Amino acid sequence: MAEDTSRWGFETRAIHAGQDPDPRTGAVIVPIYATSTFAQDGVGGVRDGGYEYSRTANPTRSALEQALASLEGGRHGLAFASGMAAADIALRSMTRPGDHVVLGSDAYGGTFRLLDKVLSLWGVEYTPVELSDIDATRAAIRPNTKVVWSETPTNPLLGIADIAALAAVSAEAGAKLVIDNTFATPYLQSPLGLGADVVLHSTTKYLGGHSDVVGGALITSDDELHEKFAFLRNAAGAVPSPFDSWLVLRGAKTLALRMERHSDNAERVVEALLSHDKVTKVYYPGLVDHPGHEIAAKQMRRFGGMVSFAVQGGERAALDIAARTKLFILGESLGGIESLIEHPGKMTHASTAGSPLQVAGDILRISVGIEDSTDLVGDLLYALD
Secondary structure, eight states, rough: OOOOOOSSSSHHHHTTTTOOOOTOOOOOOOOOOSSBBBSSTTOOOOTTOOBBBTTTHHHHHHHHHHHHHHHHOOEEEEEESSSSHHHHHHHHHOOOOOEEEETTOOOOHHHHHIIIIIGGGGGEEEEETTTTOOOHHOOOOOOOEEEEESSSTTTTTTTOOOOHHHHHHHHHHHOEEEEEEETTTHOOOOOOGTTTEEEEEOTTTTTTOOOOOOEEEEEEEEEHHHHHHHHHHHHHHHOOOOOOOOHHEEEEEEEEHHHHHHHHHHHHHHHHHOOOEEEEEEEEETTTTSHHHHHHHHHOSOOOOOOOETTHHHHHHHHHHHOOOSEEEESSSSOOOOOOOEEETTTTTGGGGGGGTTTOTTEEEEEOOSOOOHHHHHHHHHHHH
């Protein structure tokens, strides 16, 4: 097959990019290379494949990285043991003690924890800001700002940032723009094409898609950044196993199909939530009154499968509702084929308590799966009533 996959459609790239049939056996699915080391032709004589030790590179992982790079429209992809490992490597590669990061004020709790509790000890400073406000973002940037870190849509309030505008502001300041594209996936949104320098994924979520693997990824077209990421990943050993790489690669093959169904079901769920008198607010960028709707419609193919909503009665009521659902399983994570419900303030974002990023107690977040939408709506209405 041709090496240049850019002319192929997304669904074709998901199945074929980096995934030619095995030249030795003809296997149409990439094998799981469960080996830690590779034979060399003499000292320093690495064979044509370029593999010597699986911490540095592994053929199964390489196939995944080529596929991810193709899906995101980047030159380089790197897979990691988790999304947080990818975030850690990215931030430590791009900052030094005394440097500054601009962070979205509605950031994932794990990202906040990494900056606030870990990298701050190393002398890295950060400022949370509403990234949908470009003037506020520009004002938050300092002479020592090296990274602008954005999720869009955000976790958990589904805020939207204008990627092209953030890219321009970051470039003006000489900072790198990182977009956490986990919620949108490369099927719904292409940050590199809008000017971002780096795209991050928790491949645990939609890319893996089946709640059976933990992984992360960084994709970039910046050769120097890629070299830095690859060096530190190898030095720190933050790599996924061949089997984990294979699971993400398998999941990515059906990403387009699943994201269409996730989006269909989320729209049905949102419609039901809007009509319920116990729901005080619904957070979903597909709503025309969502403050980021116009930008989301411009930079996203559809609006995805993540929904958050606030309920009457505060935290106690929210916890009770989360405990009553049957099909929406109470659990952390997201992006699997099954539907999940969680209370961000007590679960995924507990680390933000007492900070400017704290999530209100009346908010629930749902990851809408690919089950029958009528059943999902019924389950939520039962829990609400």
